[in-house]
Amino acid sequence: MISTDVLRELFLFEKLDEGQLEWLAAHGEERDFDAGELILRQGDPAACFFVLIDGEIVMITETPSGPVAMSPTAQRGVYAGATSAYLGDRAPETYGHSLRATKPSRLFVLPAKKYGMMVGEWFPMAVHLLDGVRLGGLAQRELIDRRQRLTALGTITAGLTHELNNPAASAVRAVGELRDKIRTARRQLAALAEDGISAGQLRALIDLQEGCTDKTAALPSRSPLEISDAEDELGDALEEAGVADGWELAPPLVAAGFTATGMEKVREAVGEEHLSGATHWLAAAIEINQMLNEVTDATERISSLLASAKQYSQMDRAPYQTVDVRELLDSTLTMFRGKIPPGISLATDYDPELPPIPGYAGELNQVWTNLIHNALDAMEGTGILTVRTRLEHDTTALIEICDTGPGVPEQLRERIFEPFFTTKAVGEGTGLGLDISFRIVAGRHGGDLRMESAPGDTRFQVRLPLTEIPAP
Known part of the structure; x- marks a missing residue:
């Protein structure tokens, strides 16, 4: 006994x-x-x-x-x-x-x-009280969990659709302009044929256009003033050569690296009698290529955003795997890109020596989402959000989510990881984000989640082991 x-x-x-x-x-x-x-x-x-x-x-x-x-x-x-x-x-x-x-x-x-x-x-009365608290707590937690997931989903969806809208609108606009430019280029070719341009001259003109297109990517960067001066110079040269609307043709030609001396190459390729028509077609063909590049860039951006969304949601991935923390952070930041206010700047500082770690990628993304969301709320529209990774003692990955907000008051720091405790106004926070994050980091990954806070410098530090935790 x-x-x-x-x-x-x-x-x-x-x-x-x-x-x-x-x-x-x-x-x-x-x-x-x-x-x-x-x-x-x-x-x-x-x-x-x-x-x-x-x-x-x-x-x-x-x-x-x-x-x-x-x-x-x-x-x-x-x-x-x-x-x-x-x-x-x-x-x-x-x-x-x-x-x-x-x-x-x-x-x-x-x-x-x-x-x-x-x-x-x-304790007969305590039995009734405990039963009521148990049922009420379960119902409350289930309701809040559901609403928090929906809120997080809405936030991420809004950010993703905002980011997708820009390249999609750019592609639609470029395709609309492409129709007009292609129609104009066909008519210009027909006009050149009616004027008696030979097959050899047409081939030389096409080769000249393709040469300008191929060189576009290798052109050195120029200031707006330098570009304006180049357009003025080329516009004058076109006017002197008798090319109508030379000032309208100059911008696309300059963007492709065409200069005033290039007029001689066009003259040599097609002759003086076809110079005006050939220059108009050349400008239209270059603009068509530039618009195709815009469509390509826009669709690649959309593909990149969808890849980030897939990385964030971890679709078609094993739940426990070796993951690159930087990729997870980048995919989460991509989801937040449209929700970061203009007054908040983003800084990333990734340690190139940090190796991949074992973990539940989807759950870690939930941790980054909760911490980044809290940091943005704390700064109230102005400040710097810093995401940093470091290798600690060759055994631990340190991930820091830092903000320049007012900080957490001393008397509240011991309670921030408590379930249902929140410093936000009524209706704005559930008090479960940090509790869930701690459970994922500590319970699921054998890591640690801490906070260091001072006015203008609050850091949530996630430490994760670099080696797989043996199953209990």
Whole structure:
């Protein structure tokens, strides 16, 4: 029989009288467990209620995407097992989690029926209160979780559609202009044919146009003033050569690297009699190529955004894999691009030496989403958002999400990871973002999530191991 003095030292039983302690000692027992030994298994019949006397234990819950382990605890008096046995017939029939000793441990074990009878007889009002709190808490958490997921989905969707709109609109505009330019170029070719341009002259003109197109990508960058001067010079040269509307033709020709001296090449290729018509066709053909480049750039941008969205959502990926943290961060930032206010600038500082790490990529993206969202809210439209990665001690990946907001008040820093605690106004925050993030980092990845805060410099630091955590 366990001593009543030992039970009295546990916070769970410290307010019980001597008779109640003796009853517990008579109906329960003390058991020892070695380090690594399984104390109870999820899914087994919920037969006992366990209380830690000394040692260290860890709670593990199996989920469809793998086991979730809580942080190990050595606090005397913590309990697990058939904790809902006081509900009687409505109590779960099996354990909802597993419990393992991480160090040699000693636990007080009470049969579930005795535990349920004890709570019901000794604390009848508490049974009703606990049942109400349990049902209300479950309903509230389910509702808030659902709404938070919908809110996060709406935020990401709005950002993605905003980003997709720009290249899509650019492509539509370019295609519309392409129709007019192609129609004009056909008529100009027909006019040149009517004027008697030879096949050799036409071939030389086409070669000249293709040469300008091929050189466009290699052209050195020029200032707006230099471009304006070049257009003025070419416009004057075209007017002097008798080419009508030379000032309108100059901008696309200059953009392709065409200069005033290039007029001689056109004259040599087609002759003086076809110079005007050939120059108009050349400008139209160059504009067509420029618009095709715009369409290509726009569609590549759309493809890049969709790839980022796929990377963010981790579609068609194994839940647990080796991932590049920088790719995950970039995909999350891409989703946020349209939601970052104009007054907030983004800075990234990635360590090139940081290797890929094992982890649940989709869940890590949820962590980055929560931390970045909080940082943007804290800055209220003005500041610098910094995303940084570092390699620590060759064993840990450090990811920092930093903002230049006012910081977290000293008296609130110990509570920010509590479920349902939020510093935001009523209706603006659920208080679950940091709690969920901590559970993902610590429980799913064996890492750590901390915060350092001062006015103008708040940092949420995520530390993740570089090696795979062995399954419990």
